[in-house]
Amino acid sequence: MSVQRIQTNDRLSGATIFSDLIFLSGQVPTDRTQDVAGQTAQVLEKIDALLAEAGSDRAHLLSAQIWLKDIEKDFAAMNDAWSRWLPAGCAPARATVEARLAxxxxRVEIMVTAVRKPA
Structure with a gap:
């Protein structure tokens, strides 16, 4: 089986696909002047676009890793945006940690793994 790469460059791919598994790279916001809620919304839009390009959607997430610049200050607002974005009953396995970001x-970076939608 081969590996398919989406939005690739010399350093990374936006997503890689192997069989029915889809691995997204960490997504960060484009407009970094926004607060964590705005940045999270941007990141989730980017995730939606990459998942669609890979043949999936947010209802097919398997896992998520979330990094926050300040977990004490930003966790509630990020979590609210995340919860509104997820379809009911489709919560993936998830970890959220504080980290010094690039x-x-x-304020937030999110990486997910998903499965392709059934044909």
Whole structure:
């Protein structure tokens, strides 16, 4: 079996697909002037687009890793945006941790694994 790569460059791919498994790279917001709720909404939109390109959607998530710049300050707002985005009954396995992110103005980064939608 081969590995399919989506939105790839020399450093990383936006997503890789092997069989029916889809692995997204960590997604960060484009407009980093927004608060964590706005940044989370942007990241979730990017995840939706990559999942669609890979033949899946948010109802088919298997796992998620979420990194927050300040978990004490930002967890509730991020979690609210996340909960509104997820379809009922489709919560993946998830971990959320605080981390120093690649840029000081990034408040959230999210990486997910999903399965393709059945044909």
């Amino acid at each position: 840029s000081a103005d990034v």
